[in-house]
Amino acid sequence: MRGLAKVERSSGAMEFVERAKPEPGAGEVLVEVDYAGLCGSDAGIYEFESAFERMELPTVIGHEYAGRVVEVGDGVTEFGVGDRVVERPIRGCGECYQCRIGEENVCQDAVITGVDHDGAYERFIAVPERALHPIPDDVKQQHAAVAEPTSIAARAVIENSRVGAGDRVLVEGPGPIGLLTAQVAAAQGGTVVVSGVGQDADYRLPLAEELGFETVNVADDDTEARRERHTGGVGYDVVFDTTGHPSGLTTAVDEVRKGGQIVLVGQTGETSMPYSPLVRAEIDLQCSYASMYEDFERSFRLIRDGDVDCETFVDTRFSLFEADEAFETFIEGGTCKPVFDISELA
Numbered sequence: 001m002r003g004l005a006k007v008e009r010s011s012g013a014m015e016f017v018e019r020a021k022p023e024p025g026a027g028e029v030l031v032e033v034d035y036a037g038l039c040g041s042d043a044g045i046y047e048f049e050s051a052f053e054r055m056e057l058p059t060v061i062g063h064e065y066a067g068r069v070v071e072v073g074d075g076v077t078e079f080g081v082g083d084r085v086v087e088r089p090i091r092g093c094g095e096c097y098q099c100r101i102g103e104e105n106v107c108q109d110a111v112i113t114g115v116d117h118d119g120a121y122e123r124f125i126a127v128p129e130r131a132l133h134p135i136p137d138d139v140k141q142q143h144a145a146v147a148e149p150t151s152i153a154a155r156a157v158i159e160n161s162r163v164g165a166g167d168r169v170l171v172e173g174p175g176p177i178g179l180l181t182a183q184v185a186a187a188q189g190g191t192v193v194v195s196g197v198g199q200d201a202d203y204r205l206p207l208a209e210e211l212g213f214e215t216v217n218v219a220d221d222d223t224e225a226r227r228e229r230h231t232g233g234v235g236y237d238v239v240f241d242t243t244g245h246p247s248g249l250t251t252a253v254d255e256v257r258k259g260g261q262i263v264l265v266g267q268t269g270e271t272s273m274p275y276s277p278l279v280r281a282e283i284d285l286q287c288s289y290a291s292m293y294e295d296f297e298r299s300f301r302l303i304r305d306g307d308v309d310c311e312t313f314v315d316t317r318f319s320l321f322e323a324d325e326a327f328e329t330f331i332e333g334g335t336c337k338p339v340f341d342i343s344e345l346a
């Protein structure tokens with residue numbers, strides 16, 4: 001079978017490689033992949049950012065996917081042939097201190113599907129049954145492919161933020177995690193504004209508006225006037241930074257109200273700024289990373305109930321056979337959440 005792999009330690013360098021169909025080992029099932037999404041971290045692998053230098057190449061990428069169980073290994077008890085499933089792709093070791101106290105998302109020795117071993121941009125994948133999550137009957141297979149990024153937003157908002165009814169919320173960054181975070185924050189009762197930059201003007205900010213949010217383009221809008229209008233000059237109760245850019249945090253400090261909360265979801269990188277104003281304003285600086293079982297449960301309920309509008313959010317224009325086009329368009333902001341039809345590889 002063919003799989004789309006990262007083949008060289010440079011930007012681009014994605015090619016189809018030939019792989020043997022995997023055999024499910026003890027405790028594993030064989031999943032036939034139906035749909036797989038393109039995520040910001042897949043784009044990071046495409047551009048070969050430093051976070052991915054640990055990868056052994058070639059590795060088939062893709063970690064957000066929905067499939068069906070087609071074979072079960074010895075000792076599998078929870079899943080059977082025909083079950084529709086998604087994977088929780090960040091697998092804790094089960095043995096370190098964090099795993100033992102129920103903080104698997106910050107495991108000291110986690111492995112990630114599509115980074116540390118072959119992922120879902122291929123027809124079949126063998127997965128330990130403990131990493132699988134069943135797809136509810138009333139969630140479409142194509143929509144289930146975005147359950148994983150939705151679970152990350154669910155964790156950021158429901159587990160790690162204090163957003164409640166009537167709160168004024170700013171989500172910085174209209175990428176996939178940003179627009180999912182905005183939808184979950186709205187489901188929690190927040191009034192949400194989404195901000196982006198120049199390159200977001202063509203696709204991502206209009207998509208945010210289609211999803212029901214007011215938007216700010218920080219490249220040409222007067223953000224101070226916006227803040228004045230939305231919050232009476234007080235500032236936002238909660239600001240989520242999903243930009244993954246150093247300016248995301250410093251901007252959040254300008255936008256949040258005194259006594260408010262900043263939730264860092266994107267990986268900001270390196271930035272320096274004066275912290276005393278944060279202390280004097282008693283800003284709650286909270287981080288959110290990855291997701292766990294309960295976040296997937298919430299993710300599926302949010303999708304099923306339409307709080308996360310997959311019909312509008314998912315972009316089906318791209319094929320894995322023209323993956324470069326999908327990646328380049330994603331990096332330029334011309335799409336937000338491409339989902340590939342993996343059955344094309346059959």
Ligand SMILES: [Zn+2]
Pocket residue numbers: 039040041063064148149
């Ligand atoms: Zn992802």
Ligand SMILES: [Zn+2]
Pocket residue numbers: 092093094095096097098099104107108109110
């Ligand atoms: Zn662990």
